[in-house]
Amino acid sequence: MIVNSQIEEQAKQTALQPEQNQEFHWRQCWYPVCFVQDLPKNRPYSFSLYDEPFVLFRDENGQLVCLVDRCPHRAAKLSDGQITDGKIECLYHGWQFGSDGQCLHIPQLSTDAKIPANACVQSFEVVERQGIVWMWAGEREAAVDGYIPTIEELEKPEFVTTDVMRDLPYDQFSFTSISRRLTP
Numbered sequence: 001m002i003v004n005s006q007i008e009e010q011a012k013q014t015a016l017q018p019e020q021n022q023e024f025h026w027r028q029c030w031y032p033v034c035f036v037q038d039l040p041k042n043r044p045y046s047f048s049l050y051d052e053p054f055v056l057f058r059d060e061n062g063q064l065v066c067l068v069d070r071c072p073h074r075a076a077k078l079s080d081g082q083i084t085d086g087k088i089e090c091l092y093h094g095w096q097f098g099s100d101g102q103c104l105h106i107p108q109l110s111t112d113a114k115i116p117a118n119a120c121v122q123s124f125e126v127v128e129r130q131g132i133v134w135m136w137a138g139e140r141e142a143a144v145d146g147y148i149p150t151i152e153e154l155e156k157p158e159f160v161t162t163d164v165m166r167d168l169p170y171d172q173f174s175f176t177s178i179s180r181r182l183t184p
């Protein structure tokens, strides 16, 4: 009986551990944004997460870049702009931003003037995995690549997939659902 009670106590403590040790923060997660195949070529792609606006584009090396979709100058949407030599250019006054969100060009500045350090946009870690674009909503340094869920069967040639993306209305925020059907 002593052994049984010890086992029960251990089981109770084990059951409690996950909740005690886990502190969920929505920013410390990977979020699926869209299928890679749905990204426009050489144009910005805008999306939102919990009502925060973000923009995706490819830099001059073809690497995906994810920035806050708000120009630090007058808050215009960067996604309304264009991609110029792998930089995103604001439609309003033409400021250009690079892959780390740093401002690389301000047309109104004289050539010898320094670009202010605060003329930058926050950037986020973004990864392509199994045909899906994932973004990490927190600090880039905290992103853990291994947390991105993968499906082993997607790598097998005998499986075909049907990819579906749709927006679903919910009370607090709209929600984009990405789903895949696997057929052996």
Ligand code: FES
Pocket: 071, 072, 073, 074, 075, 076, 090, 091, 092, 093, 094, 095
């Ligand atoms: S609002 Fe973007 S450059 Fe002025």
